[in-house]
Amino acid sequence: MKFSTTVGIAGYGGYVPQYRVKCEEIARVWESQRAPIREKSVPNLDEDSLTMAYEAAKMALRMAGVEPGRVGAVLVGSESPPYAVKPTATVVAEALGVTPQVVAIDMEFACKAGTTAMILAAGLVASGAVAYGLAIGTDDAQARPSDELEYTAGAGAAAFLISRRIGECVALIEHAYSYVTDTTDFWRREGQRFPSHTFRFTGAPAYFHHVIQAAKSLMEEAGLRPSDFNHVVFHQPNVKFPLRAARYLGFSRDQVKVGLLSGDIGNTYAASSLLGLVRVLDEAEPGDRILVVSFGSGAGSDAISLVATKKLSEKRSLLRRLLDRKVYVDYAKYSRLKRILGWGW
Amino acid sequence: MRKVYVIGAAATPIGEHWKLSLRELAVRALLTAIRDAGIDKRDVEALYVGNMSSGSLQGQEHLGALVATWAGLAGVAAFKVEAACASGGAAVHQAFLSVASGIYDCVAVVGVEKMTDAIPFDVTASLMMAEDQEYVAFTGTTFVGLNAMVYREYMRRYGVEQEDVARFAVHCHKMAVANPYAQFRREVSLEEVVNSPLIADPIRLLECAPVGDGAASLVLCSEDYLKRDPRDELIEVLASTAATDILSVHERPDLTTLNATRRALEKAVKQAKIEIGDVDVLEVHDAFTILGVVTLEDLGYAKRGEGWRLVKEGEVEPGGRIPTNTLGGLKARGHPVGATGVYQVFDLIKQLRGEAGENQVEGAELGLAQNLGGVGGTAIIHILRRVR
Numbered sequence: 001m002k003f004s005t006t007v008g009i010a011g012y013g014g015y016v017p018q019y020r021v022k023c024e025e026i027a028r029v030w031e032s033q034r035a036p037i038r039e040k041s042v043p044n045l046d047e048d049s050l051t052m053a054y055e056a057a058k059m060a061l062r063m064a065g066v067e068p069g070r071v072g073a074v075l076v077g078s079e080s081p082p083y084a085v086k087p088t089a090t091v092v093a094e095a096l097g098v099t100p101q102v103v104a105i106d107m108e109f110a111c112k113a114g115t116t117a118m119i120l121a122a123g124l125v126a127s128g129a130v131a132y133g134l135a136i137g138t139d140d141a142q143a144r145p146s147d148e149l150e151y152t153a154g155a156g157a158a159a160f161l162i163s164r165r166i167g168e169c170v171a172l173i174e175h176a177y178s179y180v181t182d183t184t185d186f187w188r189r190e191g192q193r194f195p196s197h198t199f200r201f202t203g204a205p206a207y208f209h210h211v212i213q214a215a216k217s218l219m220e221e222a223g224l225r226p227s228d229f230n231h232v233v234f235h236q237p238n239v240k241f242p243l244r245a246a247r248y249l250g251f252s253r254d255q256v257k258v259g260l261l262s263g264d265i266g267n268t269y270a271a272s273s274l275l276g277l278v279r280v281l282d283e284a285e286p287g288d289r290i291l292v293v294s295f296g297s298g299a300g301s302d303a304i305s306l307v308a309t310k311k312l313s314e315k316r317s318l319l320r321r322l323l324d325r326k327v328y329v330d331y332a333k334y335s336r337l338k339r340i341l342g343w344g345w
Numbered sequence: 346m347r348k349v350y351v352i353g354a355a356a357t358p359i360g361e362h363w364k365l366s367l368r369e370l371a372v373r374a375l376l377t378a379i380r381d382a383g384i385d386k387r388d389v390e391a392l393y394v395g396n397m398s399s400g401s402l403q404g405q406e407h408l409g410a411l412v413a414t415w416a417g418l419a420g421v422a423a424f425k426v427e428a429a430c431a432s433g434g435a436a437v438h439q440a441f442l443s444v445a446s447g448i449y450d451c452v453a454v455v456g457v458e459k460m461t462d463a464i465p466f467d468v469t470a471s472l473m474m475a476e477d478q479e480y481v482a483f484t485g486t487t488f489v490g491l492n493a494m495v496y497r498e499y500m501r502r503y504g505v506e507q508e509d510v511a512r513f514a515v516h517c518h519k520m521a522v523a524n525p526y527a528q529f530r531r532e533v534s535l536e537e538v539v540n541s542p543l544i545a546d547p548i549r550l551l552e553c554a555p556v557g558d559g560a561a562s563l564v565l566c567s568e569d570y571l572k573r574d575p576r577d578e579l580i581e582v583l584a585s586t587a588a589t590d591i592l593s594v595h596e597r598p599d600l601t602t603l604n605a606t607r608r609a610l611e612k613a614v615k616q617a618k619i620e621i622g623d624v625d626v627l628e629v630h631d632a633f634t635i636l637g638v639v640t641l642e643d644l645g646y647a648k649r650g651e652g653w654r655l656v657k658e659g660e661v662e663p664g665g666r667i668p669t670n671t672l673g674g675l676k677a678r679g680h681p682v683g684a685t686g687v688y689q690v691f692d693l694i695k696q697l698r699g700e701a702g703e704n705q706v707e708g709a710e711l712g713l714a715q716n717l718g719g720v721g722g723t724a725i726i727h728i729l730r731r732v733r
Contacts, residue, residue, distance in 0.1 A: 198462070198464060199465055200361060200461065201363065204361065205363040
């Protein structure tokens with residue numbers, strides 16, 4: 001897809017809670033040898049996907065220096081909203097001060113809803129329907145204790161303010177491509193507390209098929225090759241998958257490394273590839289071309305290519321500081337923070 | 346009893362066939378075997394489908410009619426044959442009996458299992474159906490757990506180290522590298538095997554046959570059929586025997602020998618009129634390394650407690666005293682459970698036809714395959730000879 005008017009990112013923000021639990025601590029409790037990542041982020045008791053979305057969005061607005069009242073759309077992609085019915089987007093919009101004249105909606109597509117929010121926000125802005133659109137990916141991922149997913153299910157949020165005024169943008173969106181199929185690799189039905197998954201089926205036919213098809217198709221459509229990109233960010237359910245996808249597509253480890261955060265914060269689901277993009281924007285040079293490829297179970301991938309502008313050198317986020325701010329917890333405290341232990345449940 | 350020949354053999358590679366269903370795997374292998382035999386498929390009078398878990402993993406039974414229908418063979422006599430992990434061998438046995446008895450002149454066997462689209466818990470529970478649900482499964486033990494008891498007792502009784510038993514996996518992986526049908530075509534070191542994750546003490550992950558999808562198929566015929574359709578190259582099934590043991594391991598007086606193997610072997614060497622030492626190439630049911638080692642002893646290639654020496658001394662490799670699992674065995678070729686017994690015969694045929702590539706045993710004429718159900722509750726033995 002190409003937008004009829006060029007749009008870009010006027011501001012961005014990433015949020016990661018301060019608590020971390022080490023993979024080896026989880027493995028200690030379950031007497032396993034699993035180590036798909038080093039450690040993952042854990043939200044505090046008063047944090048959830050909604051509060052993290054707000055934190056990231058506030059930073060994006062602040063970076064852009066845009067009056068909240070000019071934001072015409074708030075799109076929140078998440079698979080862990082605090083309410084099953086009652087939008088996160090309205091609360092975030094109200095807290096940011098952008099209500100009431102605003103399109104606000106929650107979107108769910110497992111780990112891909114954040115990038116899809118970005119594509120839709122870009123569409124709204126490019127069409128002229130709204131001046132600014134806020135796209136947010138946020139998740140406080142849940143996993144059944146002892147499940148493979150427990151080792152990686154992290155928490156975080158990323159937000160991007162999309163603008164048509166390219167002079168204020170730090171990066172311009174060149175192309176987007178979306179690839180979806182009906183593939184049952186991971187799901188959570190109504191009333192289930194934890195998601196189910198299909199183990200190794202989540203690899204080749206799910207993650208790799210969609211990520212690779214989306215990335216390849218975008219490059220074909222845009223006439224780009226892997227060597228045209230300075231940075232590439234893939235959805236990060238662990239450390240191995242994005243590296244393997246990169247190798248398959250012909251990207252080097254150097255192109256992947258800046259945006260690869262899963263080893264330190266885990267899989268932040270709808271925020272995963274977008275937090276990688278935040279990190280890349282913080283490090284990129286003007287003129288750098290960036291490819292972001294998300295993956296959402298169910299399944300689909302969005303590929304988005306961006307080019308950094310000169311504005312980038314003036315604007316950077318606080319993400320590095322949040323990544324370095326770490327308070328380690330043991331499994332007992334982790335259980336409490338994740339409400340596995342507690343009362344009244 | 347009439348003589349029985351194998352005139353067609355085929356298989357799918359073993360692996361994660363996400364895009365092939367149970368029936369597609371079976372039909373693909375079956376039609377390829379019929380093509381390999383160079384016969385008109387209308388000559389096939391009966392079909393025996395070896396499969397263990399279609400009922401629990403796919404919710405599908407009645408595989409005889411299902412596979413016959415989708416292979417365009419509707420009308421033939423067709424049945425599923427089930428004997429846990431020996432289902433494939435049992436299907437070959439039934440096919441053999443039907444030709445040997447004079448009832449049919451041309452029959453087909455297909456062993457098929459589709460395991461990877463089920464979640465591990467369901468696969469484990471399904472495999473455990475090979476054991477006694479009422480008296481054993483309820484304790485919570487798994488199949489790995491039962492084999493671990495055999496392994497522990499073997500090490501205790503004979504003072505054998507785990508490295509000695511685990512080496513069987515290293516051998517199989519080495520053999521699988523050259524086999525295009527194998528699930529794991531890569532070598533593993535002994536260090537990797539003994540340091541791989543613990544599954545059921547002392548069994549390590551890399552000592553267990555993997556979960557996989559696959560189908561293998563054979564076409565068997567009588568001498569009368571050959572008169573109508575003669576061939577330059579021919580493999581005869583010299584023996585096809587089956588035996589059972591007390592189902593549950595804990596009821597047996599000795600954990601470290603499998604009586605079913607011994608009984609099936611005794612009948613097989615009589616039927617084939619051979620000496621066990623005449624065998625050029627061997628396929629054993631190494632669902633776990635310990636089963637491979639114990640089988641080498643039960644088949645008479647080593648004294649009790651010394652089967653591991655054959656592996657350590659390289660006697661199981663092509664060129665050794667008894668080349669064993671030369672295309673990877675269950676460990677590395679793969680173990681789609683109900684198909685395994687057919688894959689073993691398929692691998693023997695590769696050797697007897699001189700098609701085993703880098704692992705070819707020079708001048709291989711006589712092959713023996715041993716297929717187990719459960720922890721030796723059932724054993725099936727086939728002996729094949731290249732007659733021209």
